[in-house]
Amino acid sequence: MRAQPEIVTDRLTLHRPRLRDAPRIAALLNNYEVTKNLARVPYPYTMNMAVDWLLRQRKEWSPESVTFGIYTERAGLIGFCGTHREGQDAEIGYWLGEPYWGMGYMTEAVEAVIAWYFDNSGANRLISGVFHFNAASLAIQNKFGFVQTGIGKRICLAQGTEIDHIETLVTRDTFYAALAARQTAPLPATRRGESGL
Secondary structure, three states: OOOOOEEEOOOOEEEOOOHHHHHHHHHHHOOHHHHOOOOOOOOOOOHHHHHHHHHHOOOOOEOOEEEEEEEEOOOEEEEEEEEEEEOOEEEEEEEEOHHHOOOOHHHHHHHHHHHHHHHHHOOOEEEEEEEOOOHHHHHHHHHOOOEEEEEEEEEEOOOOEEEEEEEEEEEHHHHHHHHHHHHHOOOOOOOOOOOOO
């Protein structure tokens, strides 16, 4: 088995989760404001669900299928960002605990994981998407050059229904062009409205 991946950014450390993270995951995900934005996460969310999920994460990983826990020095685990295989492509997904919204953490994590993915996979594209009401998550994707490719339907376990899902795509070249543009642009005065879901 290859070495565990780890990414370090200005404020975050991203690595694969551990079983000891189960109580923290359960606490952050047992929040309807978070789970209503996610397709595969039920609500209420229990400790047993967290343990079962963590045990499934222990299998062999690849750039197309890896989950990074997002950690800060002060708070510890605050959310997740990772990729999984969806048809012919890898799809990136992410969520952040509600106390950490609006601080730019998810933008920082998504940027790092996409760069890591393109550096390690050799792929030229990455897909994603958001439920139609999740403007904050779509705004994060827009920062990195994602374009909308259609609207489909996805089940939301927490809401118990199918919901319109905006499908998105970014290419390697578009991502790095967006990254270069962000690095030369002046920083905004505030970072508001970023739920990071």
